[in-house]
Amino acid sequence: MGYTQCTSLMVACVITFVIHQVTSVIESEDVSYTINEEGPTDEFLGNILDQTSLRGQSFKFNYLSTEPTLFAVNLTTGALRTVGRIDREEVCRNGVRCTETFNIGVLRHSMIIMIIKVTITILDINDNAPRFVENKKTIEISESASTGSKYQLPSVSDPDSPLLSVKHYEMSFSDGKFELKADDRTDGVFELFLETKGSLDRERKSSYDLLVTVTDGGTPAKTGTMSVTVVVLDANDNTPRFDQERYTLSILENPSVGSVIIQVHASDDDEGRNREIVYAMKTHKDLFGINNKTGEVYVKGVVDYEQEHLYHVGVIATDQGMIPRSTDTIIVIEVKDLNDNSPEITINSLGAQGFAEILENAEQGTFVAHVKVEDKDSGVNGELSCTLTDNKFRLEQLFETNYQIVTSGHLDRERISEYSLAIRCVDRGTIPHETVKNVQVRLIDVNDNAPQFLQASYQANVVENNKVGDFVLQPNATDADAGQNAEILYNVSEKGQKMFAIDGTSGRITAKVVFDREENNEMQFYVIAVDRGSPAMSSSVLVVVTIQDLNDEIPLFTQNVYTFNVSENEPQNTEVGTVGATDADQFPFNEFLFSIVPDTNLLGLFSIDSRSGKITTKGMLDREVQGVFRLTVLASDYGSPIKSSRAGVVIYVTDQNDNTPVFNFPDTHNNTVHMSNRSPIGLTVAHVNAYDLDTGDNGRLTYRFSGGNDNALFTIDQNNGDVSVNVEFKDTTYELHEFTVIAQDHGFPQKLAEATLNIFVNKSIPYPLAKQSGSILSGQNFSIAISLACVSAIVIVILVVAIVLIRRQEREKMQQYNCRMEALRKLTGKATRDGKSEKDSRSSESVKRKSKKLPYEIDFTIEKEDEKKQYHSDSKVSGLPPYQFYP
CATH class of the missing domain: 2.60.40.60 (Cadherins)
Incomplete structure (x- = not known):
């Protein structure tokens, strides 16, 4: 008996080990960590098992991909630490998010039982201040620069992430003359421009010292500064000015040659050569000269009253700028003498070729020309009256015989570009003499019209x-x-x-x-x-x-892969889902059609609306036949050539409770179990097993007794179907118990199946382990052994050896058992024919039972060798498990 127990224990161990190896499943889990940059070397982040279902256990580990560069996992303990100092700006330049990901395999007995995907996010700290390429910058700007002129400043950069980079900029001491403009580029470089906001005047202020400050987005914020010196360059924007608008003096006729008669002076607000002035004579160069540096006017020729008693000498002052500016003045020189001569009119227009030239935008009262009227007579005969005939100009008398022509109305060169003025002078003699002289006035264009x-x-x-x-x-x-x-x-x-x-x-x-x-x-x-x-x-x-537009864009699906669910057994034309696509072209190039690639729809179970993209069924689906369909859909436009794109569609057929549970045991051919009357309470004597082709709750089964167990002799585990003893049968000699068992799923509506289970309590069946509270081998082990063909062969050999040994020890007891069994079969009407049992019809509607001795029932009857061989042959033909032993 001890040998038999050892054999059974060995078999159980072998089966348990094999089952464990076969049913191992590799799982995968994700863990994540967050760490600030610039942390200490060898910083501990955590144990990678702490966030998984394996927490608290001990395993070994191995990298399943390229080892990380910044982190390391202890392959013995699973501790995750940093390898060195982490600088986020070096790892993820200009990145918004910075992560490192790698995979770790968890090992048990040199086998991977779990894959852990580790994701570490590196957070940025504000460890960099904005920095200018140059701390000091000098910019030269001409005072003639127009408002809105831009000048680029040295760029500023901050290697921190965008949220901590440059956010604000300001400028100090600009006096409202300058403004900062910025351009935040995507490469992390911040471009600044200096823009003029008002006109500059070097004569008022020749330089500006500015301070530019930029601030980042950190807390506390970091700043960077740059000093900018703006040097205002001089432009020749000032015209020389004489101290007097005109100079007047009187001289006696015939002064000595070389004598200085007057000194004129002009000044200029510019600097350098722009303010250096030279003087020149404009008129009467034969009679008068001027020192070009000092402005002293001297006599060069003979000044005779009889020839001229009043001179209007034009003098020009010119600066030395690149584009010189000049101004002129008149020196009115009166020569004192008496003489009788007829009136004469002399016009000094200060213009070229006898033309007087003035700007078209000249204000009223602007000097046009000087008019000298003389009459060598004296008294009333020398008195003159002069007039000018044009309302745009007027003649103003300077003194007795000198006049000037000035403007008296608005002028517009674009309307009239030239005027011919007539000056009429009449003396007051008894017989008046009249003199008329014309002066041509040409308007100089002013840029007063924009294009x-x-x-x-x-x-x-x-x-x-x-x-x-x-x-x-x-x-x-x-x-x-x-x-x-x-x-x-x-x-x-x-x-x-x-x-x-x-x-x-x-x-x-x-x-x-x-x-x-x-x-x-x-x-x-x-x-x-x-x-x-x-x-x-x-x-x-x-x-x-x-x-x-041209047809140069491809229709693009909104997703690369679409996933839809549709219930099985639904009628034709059931909607599965809708795919969508867009084409960036304009009409008509953005028109396209949907279709299904035929090779992916070989069964023709699906169709797609070519316009809307709605996918529907063309027939009824059966999840138990095929649960997943993978289609390829096509979006094609009307262009020439046609442009198209593809997307995948995965259709999962969801389950309906359309399958009834089916019993593996008991069934119509195998429904009887024998047990000893010494079996203790709680001992499993049978394992009811059924399957359901549905999934989820539709395929999850529970078991219960429907009839035959009114006295609660046995209990059945509703989840695994184990039938165990509920009372003691010591006083029972031979007794057959017939039960109706039900397997019921959890679908809606629920479906169930019934089967008949016979339990034969027999006193003649020994129970070697009667003192123990349970069976060494459970029915669950034998169910698993059914799927392990290679292990089953070993178990069969071991059990056969055990059976032979037990039979030899119990030979005499078995002979007595055979006699009793024969008597019992006669009483129940179940006669044996040629070693096989025939059917016993009962009046139940749903269940048909068979009393045929099952091939896996252990019968301790001593058989002949040829019967024994026939028995094993029947077991293999039936396809049932070779043994199911319940003591």
């Missing part, structure tokens, strides 16, 4: 995928001014400079880039026309360029 475009705006159409240099359009502007003031240069506003080029002279606009309508279907910018006047005048016009 004007011929259209209020311009529009152009360009087909995408063009060539660089293709013509776009050519706006045209005109200027009513003359000369240089009417010469026009064209330019494109900053918004259009990246994409368009313009010929500065003609205004012809061409493409600088290849356009993509899907990125930008319309561009608006301004063309600026600037004349060459001083100061220059400009105007602008809006240009709208529309990019016309």
